[in-house]
Amino acid sequence: MKYLDEYRDRDQAHQWITRIQRLASRRWVLMEVCGGQTHSLLKYGIESALKDDIELVHGPGCPVCVTPIGVLDQAQELARQPDITLCSFGDMLRVPGSTSSLLQTRAQGGTVKMVYSPLEAVSFAEQHPERQVVFFAVGFETTTPATALAVLQAHQLCLKNFSLLVHHVRVQPAMEAIMQLPEVRVQAFLAAGHVCTVMGYDTYASFVEKYQVPVVVTGFEPLDLLAGIHECIRQLESGNAQTSNQYPRSVRLEGNLSARQLIDQVYEVNDQEWRGLGEIPESGYRLRAKWEQFNAGKRFGMMPAKVQNDASLCQAGEVLSGQMRPTECPSFGKACTPETPMGAPMVSSEGACAAYYRYRLPIIT
Numbered sequence: 001m002k003y004l005d006e007y008r009d010r011d012q013a014h015q016w017i018t019r020i021q022r023l024a025s026r027r028w029v030l031m032e033v034c035g036g037q038t039h040s041l042l043k044y045g046i047e048s049a050l051k052d053d054i055e056l057v058h059g060p061g062c063p064v065c066v067t068p069i070g071v072l073d074q075a076q077e078l079a080r081q082p083d084i085t086l087c088s089f090g091d092m093l094r095v096p097g098s099t100s101s102l103l104q105t106r107a108q109g110g111t112v113k114m115v116y117s118p119l120e121a122v123s124f125a126e127q128h129p130e131r132q133v134v135f136f137a138v139g140f141e142t143t144t145p146a147t148a149l150a151v152l153q154a155h156q157l158c159l160k161n162f163s164l165l166v167h168h169v170r171v172q173p174a175m176e177a178i179m180q181l182p183e184v185r186v187q188a189f190l191a192a193g194h195v196c197t198v199m200g201y202d203t204y205a206s207f208v209e210k211y212q213v214p215v216v217v218t219g220f221e222p223l224d225l226l227a228g229i230h231e232c233i234r235q236l237e238s239g240n241a242q243t244s245n246q247y248p249r250s251v252r253l254e255g256n257l258s259a260r261q262l263i264d265q266v267y268e269v270n271d272q273e274w275r276g277l278g279e280i281p282e283s284g285y286r287l288r289a290k291w292e293q294f295n296a297g298k299r300f301g302m303m304p305a306k307v308q309n310d311a312s313l314c315q316a317g318e319v320l321s322g323q324m325r326p327t328e329c330p331s332f333g334k335a336c337t338p339e340t341p342m343g344a345p346m347v348s349s350e351g352a353c354a355a356y357y358r359y360r361l362p363i364i365t
């Protein structure tokens with residue numbers, strides 16, 4: 001574990017914290033885009049160590065949290081059909097739709113199989129030609145190449161019993177939507193390192209120019225995050241917003257060209273609905289017409305997912321757009337806990353509410 005330990009070194013973390021505290025002349029507002037970063041910031045006590053110097057607000061980068069209720073209902077509807085096996089990553093199983101979750105659907109007789117990769121679902125379809133297998137394809141640009149590969153693999157195997165229910169989302173349009181909110185307070189972004197590993201960060205140049213906010217590509221370990229925060233503060237203090245890569249061991253300017261090409265081969269950009277955030281232009285992917293035979297909605301004659309506003313007391317939209325801290329939600333830790341979640345941000349392993357609930361005690365400080 002030497003490699004990881006190097007990025008969790010306590011002394012170096014304290015040095016970074018001191019540097020940031022010396023640099024910040026005022027309390028700046030930074031948004032970490034990715035839920036994985038939120039968890040690290042809470043887990044290692046970075047949030048609390050810097051609370052007097054910066055305000056960290058949490059972004060929409062949790063794929064489970066932003067999948068709309070209507071799409072979850074569609075997944076459950078598919079799972080209830082007797083000849084269909086609905087395959088999904090584990091995180092999606094407990095997320096409430098309009099009346100129940102996939103786990104509850106399974107308890108009521110639906111067929112839901114947890115898988116660790118889209119190719120596992122393809123393999124299951126190959127081994128079970130008597131069943132229709134639908135993979136619930138959700139996630140950001142990090143998971144999109146793998147589901148594109150699953151389509152190509154199923155095509156190569158001439159599978160007639162494999163399809164996808166697609167709700168892939170793109171991170172940069174969501175950042176745009178946040179910057180266009182009338183009450184936006186975000187002054188700099190810690191961009192999601194793993195998304196940039198796939199997509200690169202060359203496209204952020206126009207974003208930075210338009211909104212004059214620093215975008216700093218950042219990893220997930222404590223020292224990665226502290227280096228990213230330091231770079232944000234440095235730029236904010238100098239009044240010179242730029243794109244910067246503080247995760248060079250994983251991210252290149254142009255990203256992973258093979259993965260990008262794979263996405264383009266199978267998907268095209270479309271407008272997408274986000275749970276709690278509404279429709280965001282060009283913020284998602286749908287299957288290209290060439291691959292429509294793998295569209296589960298078309299195959300099973302489903303109408304497009306009905307958009308349903310979350311009628312519960314859950315205030316996920318405010319949390320996911322950085323307007324509310326999880327602890328400011330009246331239900332946090334009372335009616336809403338990981339055992340009794342009222343919304344996706346408390347269910348998901350990348351959800352901001354779950355991070356606040358789980359990490360009470362700082363480790364670094």
Ligand code: SF4
Nearest residue numbers: 314315329336343353
């Ligand atoms: S604490 Fe629970 S109810 Fe409140 S925003 Fe988070 S998930 Fe929703």
